[in-house]
Amino acid sequence: MPKRGYHHGNLRQALIDAALALIEEKGPTGFTLSEAAKQAGVTPAAVYRHFAGREDLIAEAARQGYEIFADLMEYAYDKGQPSALASFEATGRAYLAFARKYPGHYISMFESGISVNHSPDLALVSSRAMGVLEKAAAKLTENMPEDKRPPARMVSAHIWAMSHGVVELFGRGSPGQKSPFPPEELLESGIGIYLRGLGLIKSDD
Incomplete structure (x- = not known):
């Protein structure tokens, strides 16, 4: 047979x-x-x-993760409209929510060592995800005087790094780490301090 x-x-x-x-x-x-x-x-x-090998398999997991991530970021940005500040803050919260809900994808994307340039498709979708935060930053800073306005890419990179730090240290239950405050509060207060430093929101009285 x-x-x-x-x-x-x-x-x-x-x-x-x-x-x-x-x-x-x-x-x-x-x-x-x-x-x-x-x-x-x-x-x-x-x-x-x-x-072709494990790296290709992980890269595809990362690509699918970026697809989900970009969709979540875009949804968060649109949900915050018409306030530029609300949209900006919503994208930060979406980052935390994604890391918590999709840990396998998150690790594939940010902790596997796989380059976003591993394939054209991966590069394209990762750019789409990062582009949402950059768009939010550009909208938030558009009314600043041109000579004092930081590049939108720099602002988005700062918030991206802050979000990533909160996730890595406190958002995914790292062994031995206990968040002194809820991760969402840590990120929100950090973003607030950063934006006050830029003069984009008023200081508390």
Whole structure:
């Protein structure tokens, strides 16, 4: 009797989902392709029909994460309209929400060492996500005098770094770390101090 071939409804996505679970559990370098294949219920050889290696698999997980992330950022920005400040703050909160809800994707995107230039598709979608925060920064600073207006890319990079720091230290339950305040409050107060320093919101009386 001839050996039946293995059939899988969506092997490629099953492998990505398996990788995401393993990344969340063991980190981006803590699992093998064989483990991902086993978790997806296929042979290790089947992986190579879709991915050249573990790096390609993680890069695709990152690309899908950026798609979700960009959509969330755009939704948060639009929800905050018509206030430029509300939209700006909403994008920061969306960052925290994404990291909490999609830890496997978050790690793939920001902690795996995979370059956003790994593929044209990954570069494109990561630019879309970063572009939302830059757009929010440009709108927030547009009424500042031109000679005092910081580049929107710089402002967005500062807020991106602040958001990332809050997530890494306090937002994802890092071992041994306990947030002195809720992560959302830490980020909101940090953004407030930063924007007051730029003169974009008034100081408290």
